[in-house]
Amino acid sequence: MPAEPGDHLATALTPARRAAPRQDVTLWLLGLDDPVCRACATVLSDAERERVGRMAFDRDRxxxxxxxxxxxxxxxxxxxxxxxxxxxxxxDSGKPWMPDHPGVFFNLSHSQNSALIAVTATGEVGVDLEVLRQGPDLLELAGRVLTPREQAELLSDKDVAGRDRRFFQGWTRKEACLKAAGWGLALDPQEFEVGTGEDFRRIRLAHAGQHSDLDLMSLSLAPQVAAALAIQR
Structure with a gap:
């Protein structure tokens, strides 16, 4: 039987198992400018290409x-x-899924040239990835998305680069939780605490009479990348 389209591409996309903190989750860290990844665009449907085509800049598309x-x-x-x-x-929440395979859970995050994909059969999963960068607005943004204790953790780091990393660690941890719960920004990120370090935590999110219990962990992927994984338990 001839190989299905995309088979050779799947083989070339090696999972980042070294970064996987759990055996039941497979992660892929991808470089989006890599020819193998760029070739994956051929499997998109016409409707998907149309949606991508609405982005303003060619590189982003x-x-x-x-x-x-x-x-x-x-x-x-x-x-x-x-x-x-x-x-x-x-x-309805905006979270993607496969109606024909409801027992497979996945999530995608991308920042600049990097993307992170998680797939598991355990439960709803969320990942977030941010390429580290400096900016004078990070402290102002921290005041809007971090809790007072998280802000104090960030400010306790006297090194500018350390503060920047702490901000993105905190932000990716919050984003991963919100994506795993499937609530997006319906829940204010200041309403729950995840910390700005890299420790493992068990988090309970509550919103509109519902709750979601999550295992949360930061991921060590690359020196200039902050990333986190959250999975329902």
């Missing part, structure tokens, strides 16, 4: 197409289906 294509290639390989035939949908 290329990277988004590569990220979405890589996600379909990896999910197709996971469930044994051609990525072109894979049916992806979006829940």
């Amino acid at each position: 290329r990277r988004m197409a590569a990220a979405r294509g890589a996600l379909k290639v990896l999910l197709g390989a996971w469930v044994g289906q051609s990525p072109e035939r894979l049916r992806l949908s979006v829940r």
Whole structure:
């Protein structure tokens, strides 16, 4: 039987198992300008290409197409289906899922040239990735998204680069939790505490009479990257 389209691409996208803190979650750290990732864009549907095409800048369109294509290639390989035939949908909350494979949970995050994909059969999962950068507005932003205790942790670091890393560690941890819960920014990030370090935590989010219990951990992926994983337990 000939190989399905995308089979060779899935083989080339090596999982970042060294960064996986749990055996039941597989992670891929991808470079979106890499030719293998860029080739994944060929599996997108016409509707997906149209959505990507609405982005303002060509570089952003290329990277988004590569990220979405890589996600379909990896999910197709996971469930044994051609990525072109894979049916992806979006829940009312905005969280993507596969109606034909409801027991497979996944999430995608990308920042600049980097993307992070998580796939698991355990439960709803969220990942967030940020390429570290400096900016005078980070402290102002911290005042809007971090709790008072988290802000104190950040300010206790006298090194500017250390403060920047702490901010992005805190932000990725919050984003991963919100994505795993499927609530997006319906929940104010200042309403729950995750810390600005790299420690493992068990988090309970509460919103509109519902709650979500999560295992949260930071990920060591690359020197200039902050990332986190949250998974429902």
